[in-house]
Amino acid sequence: MQQAGNYSFSTGIKMALPVVIGYIPVSFTFGIIAREVGLNLFQTVLMSLLVFAGAAQFIAVSMLGSAQPILAIVAVTFIVNLRHLLYSAAMSTYLRHLPLLKRFLFGVELSDSTFALHSAQFTKEVPALSHLFGVNLTVHMAWSLGPILGYLAIGLISNVHALGIDFALPAVCVFLALKQINSRWTLFIGCRAATIAVVASSFGLQNWEIILAIVCAATVGLGGELWKQRRSS
Numbered sequence: 001m002q003q004a005g006n007y008s009f010s011t012g013i014k015m016a017l018p019v020v021i022g023y024i025p026v027s028f029t030f031g032i033i034a035r036e037v038g039l040n041l042f043q044t045v046l047m048s049l050l051v052f053a054g055a056a057q058f059i060a061v062s063m064l065g066s067a068q069p070i071l072a073i074v075a076v077t078f079i080v081n082l083r084h085l086l087y088s089a090a091m092s093t094y095l096r097h098l099p100l101l102k103r104f105l106f107g108v109e110l111s112d113s114t115f116a117l118h119s120a121q122f123t124k125e126v127p128a129l130s131h132l133f134g135v136n137l138t139v140h141m142a143w144s145l146g147p148i149l150g151y152l153a154i155g156l157i158s159n160v161h162a163l164g165i166d167f168a169l170p171a172v173c174v175f176l177a178l179k180q181i182n183s184r185w186t187l188f189i190g191c192r193a194a195t196i197a198v199v200a201s202s203f204g205l206q207n208w209e210i211i212l213a214i215v216c217a218a219t220v221g222l223g224g225e226l227w228k229q230r231r232s233s
Contacts, residue, residue, distance in 0.1 A: 012134020031150025109136035
């Protein structure tokens, strides 16, 4: 697939703006919760910069607040973020022409939302590298700015949940998932993944349900694509 040349860093910023709108209120909430469990502003911002994973960060601060062992927190965070290995593997197919360092920098900037944006775009064309980093850096900076605002505003808001801003991240994920549905086949795969995740969670496999759903749905999707290719050949 050829690299498209009509993209730039600024087009990446524009593409990331819908995600930013959802990320700011969620990361704002994270800043409030982090301060409530005893983290200082530097630690709060550093976690957003280095971990850059909403679910993992909220779980980590919750475990910190209940005085869980550090090794347990690291282990749970690692398990929750295992899906990022799959994200990077999927993206590597399109970016194998890049030097190792640039692929590494791209990989550490991936999140659920940026992966959804890139994967939808890569099926049509691979934009210029400046565009890709425009998307990733904009989303990452938005995620890292929100905790600062939340941390500093904790004295002004008594009940964060009453504002409903904790719904912003699920709403963004639903929006991005819907953008991926372009046929009855992708709708089927999406429904199958959701079903697997719900069933796995109901059987007590929390933190593993997403990984199981991704692996099973991807396997079915690949098998279906190979079957369709054989029928057409």
